[in-house]
Amino acid sequence: MSDNKYNPQETENRYYKIWEERKYFEIDGNKAIQEEGKNFSIMMPPPNVTGRLHIGHALTFTLQDIITRYKRMDGYKTLWQPGTDHAGIATQNVVEKQLLAEGTTKEALGREKFLERVWAWKEESAGIMTEQLRYMGVSPAWERERFTMDTGLQKSVKESFIHLYNEGLIVRGNYMVNWCTHDGALSDIEVEHEDTDGKFYHITYPFADGSGSVEVATTRPETYFGDTAVMVHPDDARYKDLIGKEIKLPLLERRVKIIADAHVDMEFGTGVVKVTPAHDQNDYEVGKRHDLEFITVFDEKGILNEYAGEFQGLERLEARETIVKRLDEEGFIVKIEDHKHQVGHCYRCKNIVEPYISKQWFLRKEVATASIEKTNAGEAQFFPPHWINSYNSWMGELRDWCISRQLWWGHQIPVFYCDDCGHEFASQEDAPESCPKCASKHLTQDPDVLDTWFSSALWPFSTLGWGNGDVEMDKLFQSDDMKNFYPNTLLITGFDILFFWVARMMMMGEHFNGQLPFNHIYLHALVRDEHGNKMSKSRGNVIDPLDMVEKYSADILRFTLAISAAQGRDIRMSTEKLEQNRNFTNKLYNASKYLQMNVETFPDMAGFCVESDLGRYMMSRLNFATKEVRKNLDEYKFNDAALVMYKFLWNEFCDWGIELSKADKGAIVELGAIFKEAMKLLHPFMPFITEHLYHQLSGTSLDDADSIMIQKFPSKTKQRKEEQKFELIMDAIVSIRRAKVLVDLANQKIEKAFVKIEGISDKDKEMMLPFISKLAKVEHLEFTDTKIENSVSDISDLCVTFIPTDSIDLAPIIKKLTKQDEKLQKEIGKLSGMLNNERFVANAPEDVLEKNRSLLADAKAKQAKVLEQLEALQK
C-alpha cells in the first residue's frame, strides 16, 4: 500500500541519534565544507537544571538552531555552546521541599550534606532538560556541554570576582536592600511591583508637650516603631509652625522631632509623613540627609523585636491588624481608607518584600560605563533595533547590583575573614592555608553565595575557557576558542531577560575582554495562546512543546514557530497553524512521491546541467527563493524566510512545476534535482523531513551517506533570470480556466480553445502549446492572431483567450466584463492622474515613470479589448 502521509515518528529519533554520534554538531562537524576565516558562535541561554521544556524554550532554541544550521551549511566553523544553569533559589527550593517531605530540613542536614544532596539531584535532573531539547532537533555542540557550577566555571567565577574585588568594584557594606523574609536579599529587578489593594491608615501623633496632635497617613502602620522623625514640606503653610516640635509615638514613650524635607508631597495624604529610615527606601535617604537614627524593628524572618514593645515576637504582616486594633482602642486611629498601591513582591515566592538594612556584597555600577558607551557607538546591534532604548533607559538608572544571596546552593563568595586579626581577603583557593596578614590558620569563608546571574553574566566567554585554568581543556574548550569565537557572533534570547542577563553580560564581557560580547543581539517576543493570552498553568492554556512534537513533529512545531516569528511581535500559537504546516509537510512528501513515480533517483545540482525550458524556469525561481531566504535569515526575519520557502515549494514548485511537468516528463529529473536543492534551503527549519526526502530522492540513506546538514547551503547560481515564457504560459492557462468558468465548464475538458499572444515566435508557440493544452484541459488548442467570432473570451494581463460557443447565456459574461471595465477605468484614472501631474513627471525616478507609463498603456489596451468584447456581446 502506498502511503499518502508522511510519518515523522519513524525518522526523527533515529536521525537525531546518527547526527549526534557522527559529531555533526561539534565545531568541526562540517569540516569538509568549512571556509577559511569564517567563524560563527552563539551561546545557548542555559536553561535551569530544574526546568522542563516549555514553549518559550521551543521558540528560542528553534530560532537558534535555524541560524546555527544555516551557518554550518554555509561553511562557517560553527559553535553553538550548550549548557545548563544552577538556578540558585529555584533549585535550592526544590530540594528543600523534598527534605520537608522527608521530615527534615537543610539546617538539620548541615551545609555540606545539603550540597551533596543538591548535586545528586542536579545530576538526575539536568539530563531531563537536555534530553527534551534533543526532541526539538537542535544541534548544539553537546560534547562541550557546560554547567554554570562545573569545576572550570567555578574557577572563572572566582577569577572574575577576585579581579573586581581587587579593583574595588565589588564592595561589601550596610545598605538598604530588597529583603524577602524567606529568600533574603534580592536585586532590584528581582522585585515585582504589583497593584495591591491596601489600606491607608490615618494615625494621630500627639505632640510631646501635650498641646495637640498631628495626623499622619501610612500604609504600613507596623513600621511606626521605627519612626525617628515626622516630616512636612518646608513650604507647607499649614505646618510651618510645627517644624522643630516634638511628638510622642503612640503607645511608646519615644519622642521624635518634626523636620522639614522637600521630599514630601503636599498634595498627597495629610502632607505629614512618618519617617522610618530603616524600613523605607525614601526615608532611608531622608534619614541620611537629616542624620536620623536608624531603628530596625524586625529581624531577618520578619519577627518584630524589642522596639515594638508589647508586640515583640509577632510576624510583621500578621501584627498589623493587632497593632491597628490597639491603636484604635487608644484613640489613635482617625480613619482607615481603602488604598490601591504598588507593593514589591519576591519574584520567586511572591512574599512581600521589605526595604531592609543589611550587610551585602555589591557590584558597583561603574563597571558598566564602558559597555554603555560601546553599545551606543554601535559595537553591538539590537534586533529589532528599538530595544536599545530600553537598554539605555535601564542602564541610565543603573544602581549598584546586590550580588550576595543568603543561600547555600551557588558559588560561595570567595572571601575569607581571619578569625584572629579580622583581615578580609579574596582567594582562588577553596580553603586557604592561613591568613596572609597574620598567618593565623583560623579562617572563615563568607557564608553567602553569588546571585545566579553573576555566573550567567560570564557565559559568553567563561565557556570559551576564560578563567577556567586548564580544567578539561581540549575537551570542553579549545585554547583558541577566545580568538575564534569572542565576541560571539549572535545572541538570541527573550526580551524578558534583557536586564537580568543581556545587560550583565554586556558589562562583564566588556570589562574583562575590552569588547562587547556580541555583534548582534536578537530579542524575540513571547509565545501566547491562540487568543493572545499568556500561557499559564492556572489558565490551563499551556501548550506543551513535547506534546506537539509527539502529535505533529519537531519539524512542524519548529516551522510553525519560525513562520510566526515576526520581529518584535508576540506569537500566537494555535492548532490551526500547526495543522496548516502539517499539511505543508504532507505536500512535500507527496511531491517527492510524484517525482519518484517517474524517475527513481535524482542527481545533485553540483555539476548537473538544467536544460529543459521548464527546468530552467523552476531553476530561476529557486534562485530567487535562495536569494530571499538568505537575505531574510541574515536579517533574522525568520517569518519571511519561512514564508518564502512555503510559497516557493507549494505555490510554485508543486502548483506549477509539478503540474507543468505532466506535459514534459523529460523535465522531471531536473525538477527532482531542484527539489533536492530546495530541501537544503529548508533544512534549517525542518531538519528531519528534509534529511529524509533528500536521501530518498538521492537513492541513499543516512545510514551509509553524509547528512544533508553538512551539505553546502544553496547559493544563487549564475543562470540568468528566465521566466518570461512561463509567465505567458501560466497566464494563458489561468485565462482559459477563467473563460471556462464563464461558460459553466469549469475544470471540464473542452474540445477547442484559442490563445492570442502578441509578439512570440512560432518556435515559442510550439514549446508553449503542450503545457497550455494539458493544464487548461483543451483537446485542440490553437494560437490565433485575430479575434475569434462567436466565442467567449477572457482578457488577461498578457493574452486573450477564446472558447468558441454557440448557445450560451451571455448575461453573466456581460456582467463580468462590465465589472472588469469599471475596475480598469479606476486604475486608468489613477495612473493618468499621476502621469498628467507635471510635478510627478518632473520628480519621479525614471524607472517609476517608465513602469507607470507601461502600466497605463497595458490598462488602456486591456480596457479597449474589454469594451470591444462587451460591444460584440451586446449586439
Added chain:
RNA sequence: GUUCGGGUAGCUCAGGGGUAGAGCACUUCGUUGACAUCGAAGUGGUCGGAGGUUCAAAUCCUCUCUCGAACACCA
C-alpha cells in the same frame, strides 16, 4: 508619569514611500494515480481618526483615540 510596541479583508496576522498581501473562513466548480492534510476559479479592505511633508503616504512627521508591555512612582 516616562518609554516602547500594536490597531491592515469576517478571523489570525505579514508588509512598511511607487496600482493593498498570506493562511483560515466564504462562493462556485472538480477525484481517469503526487497530495481531499487536495486542486481550479472567485468574492472580500477609503490599512483607528485628523492634520502635515512629498510628484506619490498603509508606509515618514505632528496631534489624537484605543489596546498591550516595560520601567518608575506618594508615605
